[in-house]
Amino acid sequence: QVQLVESGGGLVKPGGSLRLSCAASGFTFSDYYMSWIRQAPGKGLEWVSYISSSGSTIYYADSVKGRFTISRDNAKNSLYLQMNSLRAEDTAVYYCARAVAGNGAFDYWGQGTLVTVSS
């Protein structure tokens, strides 16, 4: 069965960095676009970034562009999110999600990892 397991969250000071990982299993990872989506405490969902199956196409939300970098290692079935210059407003649960081809929909989600940016 499809599984997505995020890790790497934690408490970080403003201006700091953190790298999130998402381990995928149960499907051919290299066939799918993948995305990071976040949810601030008590708030709605916010799309962060997506990466194509080969890694050649990448897009970011304006709120993270220039600070976050998405990447993937298809040999390791893993998705990453490098987060730099973190701000308090980046505090959220970060989910990795598998994209439905050509649709903008996400059919499988991980359980999420909490990132807290606070001094």
Added chain:
Amino acid sequence: SSELTQDPAVSVALGQTVRITCQGDSLRSYYASWYQQKPGQAPVLVIYGKNNRPSGIPDRFSGSSSGNTASLTITGAQAEDEADYYCNSRDSSGNLVVFGGGTKLTVL
């Protein structure tokens, strides 16, 4: 980018039909997808594309679209349908992804 607008809260009597809507310019070009999220859990995809349900989603969930408005209809709402519902789609450029603000559904 573009925005998707949802009503913050909707209620429905047990067993009745409820429609949750999502408005946005990008919906004139792209289908909306719908997600159900219960407290402390990850979102679950319930409708995508024209009106497609992933495996395991009950057929009381259906989707439709007209102009700039997409709708999720629950026909015969059950107590377990009480949750937050989010729509999403591509933005008008087709390159980015946007989510609606979410609708809290209460089943009375």
